[in-house]
Amino acid sequence: MNPPTATLPVVVIGAGPIGLAAAAHLVERGLEPLVLEAGVGAGSAVREWSHVRLFSTWAEVVDPAAEKLLAPTGWVKPDGATYPTGGDWAQRYLQPLADVLGDKVRFGARVTGVSRLGRDRVVDADRERQPFTVRLVHADGAEERITARAVIDASGTWASPGPLGADGLPALGERAAADRISYRVPDLRDDAVRARYAGRRTAVIGSGASAFTALAQLADLAADAPGTHAAWILRRGISGSTFGGGEADQLPARGALGLAAKAAVDDGYADAVTGFRTDAIERDADGRLVLVAEDGRRLDPVDEVIALTGFRPDLTFLTELRLGLDERLQAPVELAPLIDPNVHSCGTVYPHGVGELSHPEKGVHLVGMKSYGRAPTFLAMTGYEQVRSIAAALAGDHAAATRVELTLPETGVCGGAGLFDEPEAAQADGGGCCATPGTLQIGVGAPAASGGC
Template identity: 85%
Template structure:
């Protein structure tokens, strides 16, 4: 890196939890950050699920360097043993942090491309000595570019939910039925949203924390006067097993374990039927305009009024196309990180803390952090992202010893199978693990047989 390049800022893409924590750690290392955020506020994605409560406590979702930056302003940290909603997290922590960072955060700035200055991805000559060029677009359409010594992409995966189709592509008819399909946990406190699901039959596709939350919400709605007749049809690509509902009381994050228990209680009470081993191939409309899900095996489920698709998220890599990224071909996560988080390989235990070594790419100076670093894997926790950016900031400051030092202990899941460990409500459909049962179609009203681990 030339002396001139070293004086450039580190561009951070995204003013969410990981992005703002990255800026705080960079400042703590006397490195200038510049955060580019497409939305109008800090935590724009988090605000879209403001009604959902995290299963991590306040003490686990505030980054230490960020807290250090906030302390002189008179900011008061919420009680550590309480659980924030997404709205709480954004308003009481992320926005104050962005305010402290001030002009180092630019809102309404959507990144459209990142490359090496004067070098597309083909050119080798002097590549590592060139600064990065970052192109972005303002909300009024005006284009701008800036130069950077390094780029930390913390843009997340919220904007790119996975479709209902089991192939990873949209199911046939999915786009045509878009008016009846949602890809988020519904906010049933919103009168318009509540009216959409009250008294209706809704298919919930997915098997992680988001699906648990949606099932519990719909069951609660069914117990109210205006929600009488509300029913859920739970679509699982795998079978019911001992791990289906998560770690329960064995989970070291109690609220995470409680999610699965709440979902189990809801379906045991008869508020949901389940179609297991069902891989959605098509979504059709019947003569009454209701939706019929068709499986790859030809099964046609009874009509539903609405569909909620919670099959995970995936990274948007389009604006990084001119960079040389080393990504795992399955998870779209950095190749050194992928084996640690791959649900095809890991069925029990935790994800090891990791940092700059696991997050580096052939393109030196580029890092994907936070949820985006996990690609399509479903096991991300906010505290993992904070450890990632701490390590990267130390590396950029030349403190390799600190960069390689582990300063985080992650809680055990208490469950076999990798799905459903997000702080954000974005858990993926089960893709692997050692616990599964024979696919079937059944009504849940009694304990399901367990598959052993």
């Protein structure tokens, strides 16, 4: 790196948990970070699911370098054995961390493009000697260009939820039905939101931790509001791993989340509809929504749809950079084989660092949820290890950069956040991964899913 470039800041995009941790590690290494956040405060995306409880404890969601920055300020570390909500995480940790970083964090600054100064994606000549140029728009509409020695993109995937369509595209009629579709776990503490689902039939589409959370919350609502019911839509069949790792999960709250979802089905608050790949959404004569599968099957009408089909990275502002991304996951090519759900179960998360997160464009790194592309297996601890390694590499400490300093828990459902303190329920019996598509109720006296691989 040429001397003028070396004096520039490292731009970090996003003031969420991983972006702020990146800044803390850069400060620890004597490097100057500049965090650009589109929202008005730290953890803007986290605050949007402030009602949801994490399945990781406080001890697992506080970054060590960040804790060192906070300690001299009189910050009181929360009890490491307890579980924060998203709101707790933002208010008691992320905002104080941003406050400590001071003018190293800018809010209301939305990044609209990243490139090399004077070099578009095509130009080779002297490319690596040029600093990065970061274009941003402030809340008042004013534009600015910042030059940087390196760029760490921790902008996450929250703003890009997956659509209903099983082909990755919006289902026919999905946009027209937008007034009845939510892509987030609803906050049933809000009276208006609660009224939207109380006494109504809701389709919950998805098979991860967010879907588990929604099912458990709707089951709780049904106890107070008769007539509340869920149709749980799965693209695959019911199997022994459908509800996660249960009591075998090394993150107990993550296992309990799956068991809470199973209890919602077992207790009759939800019907599981398997092998259903949504192709279209139609309205019936009463204005209710009818989901239509690609094989032509039609479900009974529902009043609302909660689509929890994962997230995807927004790469639009990185198009002038030379990124090496896997063609399936849109994750870095070296990382993708370690997290590919086509190959690995969700039961193992692999710690990794700068080696797996590097691109043909040297000096740019996608971290956090964004680094996982469309894979659902991310944990905060993984992101903290990522930025520790990257900061070490930027500081020239290659031994530390290549060293793995993290051991992660295995088994169970790895992605998302959810409930943790629901009553325990029995673990799912073994079932086949190849169950025939159909609609079934799993409960007392109901037939269990069957099949074999």
